Amino acid sequence: MADFCLVDDSVAGVGGTALTIDAIVEPEKDNVDFISTSELSLKDTFADYKVFILGNIANYDANSLGALLRLMEERVFVKIEFDYGYCPYRGRIPHEILGKEICSCPFGETGVPALAQIYKNIKINSSHVFYMSENQMKMHNDALLGLNKKKKTVLSSCFSPKDMVLMGRLSQKTKNEKYAIIDGKGGWHTEAKGVDPSIEYAKLHNIEYDVIKTDTHHEMLHLLSDYKGLINKPIIDDTCPRVTIEAKLMGLEVIVDEMSQHITEEWWKQTPVKMVDYLSSRPKLFWETIKCLK
The missing domain is CATH 3.40.50 (Rossmann fold)
Incomplete structure (x- = not known):
């Protein structure tokens, strides 16, 4: 049995998120099981995985939401934040344009109750949260009203x-x-x-x-x-x-x-050779981090 389980909205998707997931998983691909968010069951949450890895988890239904909340309350898990999943519109600007209101997600008046539950658990129970950029991490920190600094890492987009x-x-x-x-x-x-x-x-x-x-x-x-x-x-x-x-x-x-x-970060200002060195190290950092979790 694999030691790790990745739960994501689309484990066979396309686009930047899927490419980053593939690059992260590649070093341990034979040691990771995949479950789509909508197919997550209570039975899966009792499986003998060392760590659950949560990607985008918005495509839940009533059954998979219950399983997801149970997982977050009882199991060791980390979260990878690709954008702003605490908002049903995926961020403050699309919320304002499409929802025609100022975003106060996840805990304010515009928040979705299920997402508020999910992000309360991420804030309290996650063993670690990985972000794509420092500015994104700051915006998440503001929206979630603070998250333990020791539990946060900027991973960046990842490449095979x-x-x-x-x-x-x-x-x-x-x-x-x-x-x-x-x-x-x-x-x-x-x-x-x-x-x-x-x-x-x-x-x-x-x-x-x-x-x-x-x-x-x-x-x-x-x-x-x-x-x-x-x-x-x-x-x-x-x-x-x-x-x-x-x-x-x-x-x-x-x-x-x-x-x-990401453009204010130091690695972005470096030469392509130094950028490759930095970016090549990110999947390794991810696995080093979660293998130390208990």
């Missing part, structure tokens, strides 16, 4: 060794003179990722650009590596957008602002 090698190789490609803007998936996703503000920025500064879209992550890396730069202007608090990191590691100039919440 295979992808690190690929990006190193793609960094040697000859670049064109254009900047890339990554298209969204339509609707709110496109709005949140700031496609229109990125286009407006390019036009205002007379920057030649293409809006690009691909079917797979590796196709995106290959296409993006052809460009001189990337413009990324999300309108939400984007905790640690991996495409900005991928672009920089592939030798692109990157135009971002403070809505990409």
Whole structure:
């Protein structure tokens, strides 16, 4: 039996969260079981795992919520925060735009009772909480009214060794003179990722650009590596957008602002070689941390 169990909304998902989960798990992939949030049962919470790892856990129903709360009250668990899961809109800005009210989640008037229960347990009972950026960690701390400093670590977006090698190789490609803007998936996703503000920025500064879209992550890396730069202007608090990191590691100039919440951190200001050293160490830090838990 595996020593660890990962509970997440989609254990076979796509996108940045899934890629970071895959990179975190890879060093211990034969020692981790996966359960989707909606399929978590009370029986699972009695299984003989040393540590439960909770990712995004918003896709619960009445049965899995009961199991989740029992797990948090009785078992050793850590939480990985990819964004702002304590809010049903996933953050203060989407809550204001889509919900048309100021976010006071999870414990205020706008909070969802089930999420308030979940985050009360995270605050009180979690053995450790991992974040994608320092600014995200601060916002969580403010929303949750404080969390023990010894229980918090900024992990950052994580990358597999295979992808690190690929990006190193793609960094040697000859670049064109254009900047890339990554298209969204339509609707709110496109709005949140700031496609229109990125286009407006390019036009205002007379920057030649293409809006690009691909079917797979590796196709995106290959296409993006052809460009001189990337413009990324999300309108939400984007905790640690991996495409900005991928672009920089592939030798692109990157135009971002403070809505990409990792850009004030020291590692982001380093050379690509030093960035690789830092980012390559993060999955190891994760496992070193949770293997010390009792």
